[in-house]
Amino acid sequence: MIRAMPSKRRIQSLTNRLSQSSVPILRGSVIRQDRVELHRMMRVTPIRDLKPQKIARMIDDFEAGYLREFAQMMDAVQRRDDVLQTVIPKRLGDVSSHEYQVIVRGDIDDSQEDEANNHKEALHQFYGNVETRDALDLDMRGGFRLLVEQMLDAQAKRWSAHEVLWRPSPDVITAVFNHVPLWWFEKRTGRLRYLEMDYQIEGIELDPGGWMVTCGQGLMEACVIAYLYKTLSMRDWLLYGEKHAMPGIVGKTNANKGSAKWNDMVDAVQKIAADYAVVINEKDSIEKVSFSAEGVLPYQPLVEAMNKAMTMMWRGADLSTMSAGPGAGGQGASVQEGESDIVEQRDALLVSETLNAWIDPMVIRWTFGEGVTPLAYVRVVVPEHEDIAREIQVDEFLSGHGVELSKRDARERYGREEPQEGEEILGKPEPSEPNPFESAMNGEVQPGGNGNGKLKSMDQLKEMFASNEQSPAGMRVFMGELRQIFKHARAAHLRPLLEKIHAVEKAETPEEFANALRELQGDMEEEMMRLLKDKRVAAVLEKALASAYFSGALQPAKSFVRRTAYRS
Numbered sequence: 001m002i003r004a005m006p007s008k009r010r011i012q013s014l015t016n017r018l019s020q021s022s023v024p025i026l027r028g029s030v031i032r033q034d035r036v037e038l039h040r041m042m043r044v045t046p047i048r049d050l051k052p053q054k055i056a057r058m059i060d061d062f063e064a065g066y067l068r069e070f071a072q073m074m075d076a077v078q079r080r081d082d083v084l085q086t087v088i089p090k091r092l093g094d095v096s097s098h099e100y101q102v103i104v105r106g107d108i109d110d111s112q113e114d115e116a117n118n119h120k121e122a123l124h125q126f127y128g129n130v131e132t133r134d135a136l137d138l139d140m141r142g143g144f145r146l147l148v149e150q151m152l153d154a155q156a157k158r159w160s161a162h163e164v165l166w167r168p169s170p171d172v173i174t175a176v177f178n179h180v181p182l183w184w185f186e187k188r189t190g191r192l193r194y195l196e197m198d199y200q201i202e203g204i205e206l207d208p209g210g211w212m213v214t215c216g217q218g219l220m221e222a223c224v225i226a227y228l229y230k231t232l233s234m235r236d237w238l239l240y241g242e243k244h245a246m247p248g249i250v251g252k253t254n255a256n257k258g259s260a261k262w263n264d265m266v267d268a269v270q271k272i273a274a275d276y277a278v279v280i281n282e283k284d285s286i287e288k289v290s291f292s293a294e295g296v297l298p299y300q301p302l303v304e305a306m307n308k309a310m311t312m313m314w315r316g317a318d319l320s321t322m323s324a325g326p327g328a329g330g331q332g333a334s335v336q337e338g339e340s341d342i343v344e345q346r347d348a349l350l351v352s353e354t355l356n357a358w359i360d361p362m363v364i365r366w367t368f369g370e371g372v373t374p375l376a377y378v379r380v381v382v383p384e385h386e387d388i389a390r391e392i393q394v395d396e397f398l399s400g401h402g403v404e405l406s407k408r409d410a411r412e413r414y415g416r417e418e419p420q421e422g423e424e425i426l427g428k429p430e431p432s433e434p435n436p437f438e439s440a441m442n443g444e445v446q447p448g449g450n451g452n453g454k455l456k457s458m459d460q461l462k463e464m465f466a467s468n469e470q471s472p473a474g475m476r477v478f479m480g481e482l483r484q485i486f487k488h489a490r491a492a493h494l495r496p497l498l499e500k501i502h503a504v505e506k507a508e509t510p511e512e513f514a515n516a517l518r519e520l521q522g523d524m525e526e527e528m529m530r531l532l533k534d535k536r537v538a539a540v541l542e543k544a545l546a547s548a549y550f551s552g553a554l555q556p557a558k559s560f561v562r563r564t565a566y567r568s
Contacts, residue, residue: 065188154216
């Protein structure tokens with residue numbers, strides 16, 4: 001349904017009522033209810049018939065202080081462009097989602113400490129009870145988070161203005177922040193001045209203490225230009241597809257023009273053709289006039305370039321590179337992620353300093369009297385972003401090189417609490433691959449090298465020691481190899497084993513050799529089962545045993561020989 005435009009009589013009636021109205025939209029506000037209604041009825045679409053000449057004129061007027069047209073243009077583009085509708089809320093939300101803190105100044109002396117704490121408490125109660133509204137959208141209400149997002153609109157349009165309506169009470173002082181659109185102001189004198197009516201040239205001065213103005217970058221000026229190039233390219237792309245996506249149809253016939261057969265051909269061609277078609281005699285000819293471009297059309301790259309430019313202006317990095325992450329082919333991702341952190345810190349600092357300059361002194365003045373210097377201030381706190389993967393890599397590197405790490409510090413950095421007494425402890429998962437020596441002891445794997453058999457049980461290992469009591473030379477070779485493997489071991493549980501191995505090596509008589517070997521064999525089952533808990537120890541034991549078997553230095557147990565099945 002098309003809404004009828006208001007008549008001139010209706011607009012004139014509203015204008016007359018506005019000049020005599022005394023009904024503000026909020027108690028104490030300079031903005032009248034009729035002002036809002038009249039603006040909505042007279043509002044035009046600035047984005048229609050977008051051309052470079054029109055944008056250039058609007059920017060010139062904006063720089064001269066006539067803000068209305070270009071401010072409305074920036075707002076329309078900000079709401080309609082698909083990329084800006086994605087990146088701008090993300091940037092505003094990055095800061096508005098953070099908590100604020102009230103901090104005592106660091107340059108006070110001990111005599112001012114109590115006074116500074118009183119200032120801190122007053123500011124904390126003020127910002128904890130603020131109410132935020134919008135002059136055009138009377139249903140929009142919020143608190144500190146909405147206030148931050150409205151203030152950061154200055155990063156889009158260069159300025160963001162709030163009418164501050166103070167609400168003092170005996171217990172606490174607070175205020176209502178009413179966000180007023182930029183096109184209700186002019187800046188011909190260098191300061192924002194409020195326009196009481198649309199199309200008014202000269203505005204009224206802003207009351208000190210009754211307004212807050214946030215000054216930002218004004219990124220939407222560049223975004224409007226990018227949107228212009230993007231829109232023109234999209235328009236040309238659609239026209240190209242409309243004209244050249246479907247081929248033309250040529251019908252040829254021997255019939256005379258105007259004959260029944262000729263007319264039948266015309267009807268057939270018209271039914272087949274989607275856009276344009278022609279019927280000619282077979283002796284006639286039509287030459288091809290090609291309007292299509294060779295290779296890649298220029299429209300899509302230009303549209304993508306403008307999208308990327310707007311994304312980088314607002315987010316500090318291209319979203320595709322940011323999502324790639326370091327190690328995913330995006331070598332510059334970590335650098336650009338750092339740029340995004342800088343943007344977030346800068347936005348938080350802009351909000352904090354604006355509140356410190358415009359609001360904090362007024363709160364202290366309302367609460368403690370004229371001439372009192374604020375000893376505390378509000379600050380939007382942006383926490384440092386932690387790279388957990390990098391932290392883990394550093395910890396593993398330090399631990400692997402013998403650097404002792406504090407468990408308490410690690411729990412604090414990774415946000416893990418110390419387990420309570422009686423709680424089930426999360427342990428290190430068992431290795432997925434079987435322990436090679438333990439598997440050999442259970443008869444599950446072939447010894448390495450030649451695949452010459454299986455060691456069935458611990459009893460066979462004991463029998464192997466008994467079979468070699470009379471082979472000091474071979475056993476010494478095996479013990480020497482085993483000791484060389486373990487000689488750098490620092491684990492305390494390996495020392496008894498090394499001592500027994502050393503005793504076998506140093507035996508000088510057959511009796512000493514047999515006694516040392518029996519002593520080593522005596523608690524072999526208990527010793528080995530304890531050692532096998534360490535998969536590295538088990539692996540080297542299996543390797544040493546297999547090497548000694550196949551080199552002939554040791555004689556395997558008889559039961560081992562009987563049960564061995566040689567394979568090709």
